[in-house]
Amino acid sequence: MKYLFVHQNFPGQFLHIARHLGASGAHEVVFITEGNAQTIQGVRKVAYRRPAPAAEPTHIAAREFDLAARRAEVVARTAATLKELSFQPDIVIGHHGWGELLNIRDVWPDVPLLGYFEFYYRTRGADVGFDPEFPTSVSDHARIRAKNNVNLQALALDAHGQTPTQWQLSTYPAWARSQIDVLAEGVHLDICAPDPNAARQPLSIAGMTVAPGEKLVTYAARDLEPYRGFHVMMRAIPALLAARSDLRIAMVGGDGVSYGAAPRNTTWRAKLLKEIGKGFDPARVVFPGRVDYATHIKILQRSDAHVYLSYPFVASWSLREAMAVGCPLVGSDTSTVRDFLTHNRNGLLTPFHDPQRIADSVLRLLEDSRLSRRLRGNARKWAEANLAMPAYLSAYEALIRRVIKAT
Numbered sequence: 303m304k305y306l307f308v309h310q311n312f313p314g315q316f317l318h319i320a321r322h323l324g325a326s327g328a329h330e331v332v333f334i335t336e337g338n339a340q341t342i343q344g345v346r347k348v349a350y351r352r353p354a355p356a357a358e359p360t361h362i363a364a365r366e367f368d369l370a371a372r373r374a375e376v377v378a379r380t381a382a383t384l385k386e387l388s389f390q391p392d393i394v395i396g397h398h399g400w401g402e403l404l405n406i407r408d409v410w411p412d413v414p415l416l417g418y419f420e421f422y423y424r425t426r427g428a429d430v431g432f433d434p435e436f437p438t439s440v441s442d443h444a445r446i447r448a449k450n451n452v453n454l455q456a457l458a459l460d461a462h463g464q465t466p467t468q469w470q471l472s473t474y475p476a477w478a479r480s481q482i483d484v485l486a487e488g489v490h491l492d493i494c495a496p497d498p499n500a501a502r503q504p505l506s507i508a509g510m511t512v513a514p515g516e517k518l519v520t521y522a523a524r525d526l527e528p529y530r531g532f533h534v535m536m537r538a539i540p541a542l543l544a545a546r547s548d549l550r551i552a553m554v555g556g557d558g559v560s561y562g563a564a565p566r567n568t569t570w571r572a573k574l575l576k577e578i579g580k581g582f583d584p585a586r587v588v589f590p591g592r593v594d595y596a597t598h599i600k601i602l603q604r605s606d607a608h609v610y611l612s613y614p615f616v617a618s619w620s621l622r623e624a625m626a627v628g629c630p631l632v633g634s635d636t637s638t639v640r641d642f643l644t645h646n647r648n649g650l651l652t653p654f655h656d657p658q659r660i661a662d663s664v665l666r667l668l669e670d671s672r673l674s675r676r677l678r679g680n681a682r683k684w685a686e687a688n689l690a691m692p693a694y695l696s697a698y699e700a701l702i703r704r705v706i707k708a709t
Contacts, residue, residue, distance in 0.1 A: 308396030363448035370401025378405035398456040414709035415461035488694025494626035497603040508590035522554040529561035531611025536574035537657035540581025628682035648680040
């Protein structure tokens with residue numbers, strides 16, 4: 303078969319399926335994307351240049367769609383060139399978030415289209431207004447609603463869609479959900495696996511050595527920001543450090559902003575370090591930044607308590623990986639996390655906004671070895687039942703066959 307993938311940041315959410323199809327040697331796999339250095343064996347990248355952003359006079363509520371429309375034009379031109387070179391895909395698979403697929407039907411009107419629907423923006427009941435520390439002005443609601451312009455145009459393409467969790471599906475209007483299948487994303491359980499020897503060996507993280515017998519608390523996000531509860535976790539640190547002298551903390555993530563707004567003239571890390579002041583000990587708390595995947599897994603394997611916090615928004619891959627590794631988990635009691643964790647079964651759920659409750663839950667895990675072992679084992683079992691890569695790829699291929707047959 304001939305597959306065409308589209309995602310502005312290669313390979314995005316299509317890493318595993320594109321790698322699987324490319325490695326088989328039985329398919330021609332082409333990927334339209336912005337240029338970057340990443341490669342996948344058996345996958346041919348076709349790069350486009352990112353279009354210029356909207357001009358300043360464009361209304362703020364229309365700027366995101368303006369750029370999406372420009373991307374749609376560029377991707378359609380790129381696809382038209384492929385068509386002129388006699389490339390005819392059996393299916394197009396892409397992410398709807400940036401508008402890249404909106405004009406693809408103008409190039410191939412009859413080719414099946416499977417689009418990734420990640421999130422439908424709402425002014426109530428999801429991320430907006432969730433955190434009282436960062437209130438959203440009613441005057442900003444029009445801009446937030448307008449973020450769904452691409453979603454709505456994508457739904458109007460009358461093509462099939464996919465999304466990774468039940469909660470993400472629930473953010474979409476009821477009338478749209480029949481177009482979208484839930485396809486739970488997988489992890490490599492042989493790579494993201496418990497290491498029974500991890501606690502018996504010293505581990506160096508960003509200059510801090512965690513010795514055998516010491517307790518390691520971990521937190522990981524692409525960027526250290528409020529959407530992933532960084533501010534709340536930082537406020538839990540003084541209580542954690544005061545409770546146990548043998549405790550070490552690794553806060554993995556970059557200083558950029560993936561979601562939400564950046565603080566003025568600083569980073570969230572600098573801002574929160576200033577806030578907690580003397581409650582922070584640089585000898586016992588490190589910020590390794592973004593780390594390579596092997597290091598990320600080693601840190602999780604050594605973790606005695608992993609904290610995952612999130613606004614009601616899309617779930618991070620790190621949560622899936624932490625479960626597969628068998629981390630004892632403390633998660634925020636938010637809809638995003640409840641798709642994965644059940645309180646006292648495969649993790650502990652705590653109120654997102656309460657640093658003391660988060661610290662108490664972490665300390666409970668560190669002090670109750672029986673509870674920790676049970677939650678570790680159940681997290682791994684849940685991952686084996688729900689996140690196994692072969693099952694994910696098999697379900698993905700079945701969905702592709704069904705979409706092709708229905709078109």
